[in-house]
Amino acid sequence: MIATTPACLLGAGAVTFAAGTTQPRDINLRPLGMALIGAAIALAATPAWADQYRQAADNAQVDCVVSNHELTRISLVGDAFASVSKITTGYPYNDFTVTNEPVRGDIYLSVPEGFAPGRLSFFATSRKGYVYKFACSVGGPEAEQIFVSNPAIAGEQAQAWEAKSSPRDAAVRLVQAMAANSAPDGYTMRQVAAAPTRIGNVTVRFIAEFRGAALTGKVLRIDNRSAKPVTIDPAQLTPAGSLAVSVTDRELAPHGATTLYVVQDGSAGA
Structure with missing residues (x-):
């Protein structure tokens, strides 16, 4: 079933469809357009060179690199460290220092000059009760x-975000978030390099995905490949059972393009 999108929520300019009807409802996605979606994908594809990002489940090992001269900060996303367990050797050149900062719950590591082992390891427990083993090699002089x-934490956050309203309204809110290039709490956004699919005079290309707990949002680019105007019918371009569908421009000029937003049950395939 495709959820109704109230006009007051999304304004005028684009269209969405309600369950059991082919009558469009106005929504305001036009000002965002393809430029915003392009920017979102570019940002998602830009690597962060200076910092280290790791994903780990409860009881998993986290491999990392620590500074051999400056401090190394370790931070949990959506959680905080509550305690750290390590062995003290009693020999200055074989030991390292761990400080659990109490306000944000981060860990700060430092190794002495000429740290002999070249590697260090310790256990850390988070405030949410997760335990991680850190196994780190010693790198360069810059702070790290x-x-x-933890995917489990992201899942909890996504469930909480979705539970703030009914499934129909949550699907509408996800459309709004995708159009605003704003991943909801706990959602992961990824760029998709999919080949375009030809459907009549248009091509449809899957370009981005927002995946949460119960819902998955997809962003598709639609191109008019003909020399004549084309009217977009979202029902013909989206999978059966979609919970919400919105298109930025329903009327496409010759060789024009638009964006289609689709929300499906989280168990739906890509």
Whole structure:
């Protein structure tokens, strides 16, 4: 079933469809357009060179690199460290220092000059009760930052975001978030390099996905390949059972393009 999108929520300019009807409802996605979606994909594809990002489940090992001269900060995404367990050797050149900062719950590591082992390891427990083993090699002199995310925490956040309203309204809110290039709490956004599919005079290309707990949002680019205007019918371009569908421009000029937003049950395939 495709959810109704109230006009007051999304304004005028684009169209969405309600369950059991082919009558369009106005929504305001036109000002965002393809430029915003392009920017979102570019940002998602840009690597962060300076910092280390790791994903780990409960009881998993986190491999990382620590500074041999400056501090190394380790931070949990959506959680905080509560305690750290390590062995003290009693020999200055074989030991390292761990400080658990109490306000943000981050860990700060430092190794002495000439740290003999070249590697270090310790256990850390988070405030949410997750335990991580850190196994780190000693790198260069620059300060290091390590950000650790746990998929279980992201799932909890996504469930909480979706539970703020009914499934129909949550699907509408996800359309709004995708159009605003704003991943909801706990959602992961990824760029998709899919080949375009030809459907009549248009091609449809899957370009981005927003995946949460119960919902998955997809962003598709539609191109008019003909020399004549084309009217877009979202029902013909989206999978059966979609929860919400919105298109930025229903009327496409010759060789024009638009954006289609689709929300499906989270168990739906890509």
